[in-house]
Structures are given as structure tokens and as C-alpha cells.
Amino acid sequence: MTSDHLSRRGLLQGSGAAAVILPVMAQAQDAPARVPQSNKGGGMDAVELTVNGRDVHLQLDPRTTLLDALREHLHLTGTKKGCDHGQCGACTVIVEGRRINSCLTLAVMHEGENVTTIEGLGSPDNLHPMQRAFVTHDGYQCGYCTPGQICSAVAMLEEIAADIPSHATQDLGEVEFSDAELRERMSGNICRCAAYPNIIAAIRDVAGEGEA
Template sequence: MTTEDFNRVSRRTILGASAAICAAPAATAAVPASAAKKPGAQGLLPVTLKVNGKHLHLDLDPRTTLLDALREHLRLTGTKKGCDHGQCGACTVIVEGRRINSCLTLAVMHDGESVTTIEGLGTPEKLHPMQKAFVVHDGYQCGYCTPGQICSAVAMLDEIAAGLPSHVTADLDKVRFSDAEVRERMSGNICRCAAYSNIVAAIRDVAEQDA
């Protein structure tokens, strides 16, 4: 562009060009991604979860937490809603082998993933070793936090077995079971009845059985 051409550019031309540039991203954003799921009736999204070994199909509001999907839609009320802010651990479940606070994550984020709740670990007729140990060592009082404690404990032992360190691990090359490791790793699960020593004993019992 020459100096003469530049002098001929009017204020109206500049404003028009600016408006066109600003409008371009908005037009692009309005085009849905081909891979995105389209909302159905009333804005619900189809979600498939493998819960306790069963493939289940749900139509959910995209704002539905995994906790509410389990409790309110699937009636799996073993998983408890405590603080609903990820601070107490009562809602802990195991997703793809990892323990998470189900109140802090959306169900649609786990479409196609495997979820294990307390109901999927064992039954009254055939208890999971961790469930049995909690009974033997009286690892609960009111029992409200117990499902989250047990799910967390099961996944926590898998973390140690996989060699994943914690803040109290002295040797990162040799992650070993200890009461200190248990207390650190289970610190996100609050027991308001303060049955912590019994909980540690129950987890230690299971760890020794697996050793």
C-alpha cells in the first residue's frame, strides 16, 4: 500500500473491516463439532456408563454430577452425599481403577467409562475382603462415611502396589505399605465418628492378606 492509498482509507472502511473480523470467530463457533453429541429432548445428553459391570444408558442434563447420576437416576444410594464440595470423601467411587470424588465430576465426562460403587465390591452374602475387614475391626460407627472409606481404601492399596508415591514416601523407588502411608493417602476421607485407628487396622489386615 502506497502513502496515497493509505490516505484514501476512510474511518468507515476501518470500522467495517473491524466488524467483519470480530464476527468471523462467532460464526465459526456456531458450527457444532462433528464429534460432539447432540442434545436430545429438553437438552438431555445420552450417557453410557459401565456401572458395577453392567452397561447402563442414561439421558442426563449435562450438569448432572456423577454422584447424582448414581444416586438419583440409578438408585445406587450406597454412595453418600456428604459435603457435596469434595471435602469429606463420602462420595468416593472408583472410575477406571482410580478413586474420585463423584460430587466433583460430571457424569457426561465419564461416558463409556467403568464405575465401581460400594454395591459393586461385594454383597452381604459375599463380602469384599475390605468390607469384611471393616466389620471385623469395627471400622465404622454411624456408617455414613463407610462406603467412601472402603472404595478409597481398595483403590489406595492398588496405588501402593503400582508404586505410586505419596507425600510421606521416603524412597520414591520403593513405595511400601505403612500406617503412615495409609493415614496420608486416606486423609481425604473424613470420619466424623473418629474411627481412624480401626480403619487403619482394617486396611492393614487386607494389605497383609495380599502380601
């Protein structure tokens, strides 16, 4: 048998490869050409917000979170990005009087709404009572969670004043101010330095309740 003689094994292998490759090539020829999609110059939404009392006008990708709009577009970096999954509370801001995790919501969802960040609560020269209480009672250590803790605490006291119940509320008709209520309502704000007793003391100070 000469070297150029086609063996039975070679014939079968060649036929098998052709059976696989030819249909794929045909599909590739019949498929329409795919044009790469680009978001440059398109797909942007106009978003108007009132942030810390100031009207702002933004052009945003509709997928932009409120957190990223505040930090990256408005440079309000007091609001922190922690877990970016709504589990730590570091990104808490106040929207229309209610505290929310800004990493879990899109900026376009809050068109025309009022947003308050830690920068809008007070300034170094004019601290909000809750900010002052956190300083007085050492309600922080590393400070990373503190903006979210303070925003959450401010809105939380409004919830209690409005008799909005929590899982710890005993009487749904009237919310009793207690450590159990405070701890339950602040449970979405994690302090990895474990300054929880001091945070509760600061909140009690602002509420005028003193020590339990």
C-alpha cells in the same frame, strides 16, 4: 397563590422524575422481548456407562454430577452425598481403577468408562475382603462415611502396589507400607466418628501386614 398554581419546587421535582423515567421507558420499548428458557424436552445428553459390571444408558442434563447420576438415576444410594464439595470423601467411587470424588465430576465426562460403587464391591452374602475387615475391626460407627472409606481403601492399596508415591513417601522408587502412608493416602476420607485406628487396622488386615 391559589392551590392549583404550580410552584417552583413542584416544577423541579416533576422535571427530575421525567428525566429519570422517560429514558428507562424508552430502553424498555427498544429492548427485544425475552423468551423464558426451559430445559424441558431439550438439552439432555445420552450417557453410557458400565456401572458395577452392568451397561447403563442414561439421558442426563449435562450438569448432572456422577454422584447424582448414581444416586438419583440409578438408585445406587450406597454412595453418600456428604459435603458435596469434595472435602469429606463420602462420595468416593472407583472409576477405571482410580478413586475419585463423584460429587466433583460430571457424569458426561465418563462416557464409556467403568464405575465401581460400594454395591459393586460385594454383597451381604459375598463381602469384599475390605468390607469384611471393616466389620471385623469395627472400622465404622455411624456408617455414613463407610462406603467412601472402603472404596478409597481398595483403590489406595492398588496405588501402593503400583509404587505410586504420596506426600509421605520417603523413597520415590519404592513405596514402603506404613501407617504414615495409609493415613496420608486416606486423609481425603473424613470419619466424623473418629474410627481412624480401626480403619487402619482393617486396611492392614486386607494388605496382610497385620499390626505395625
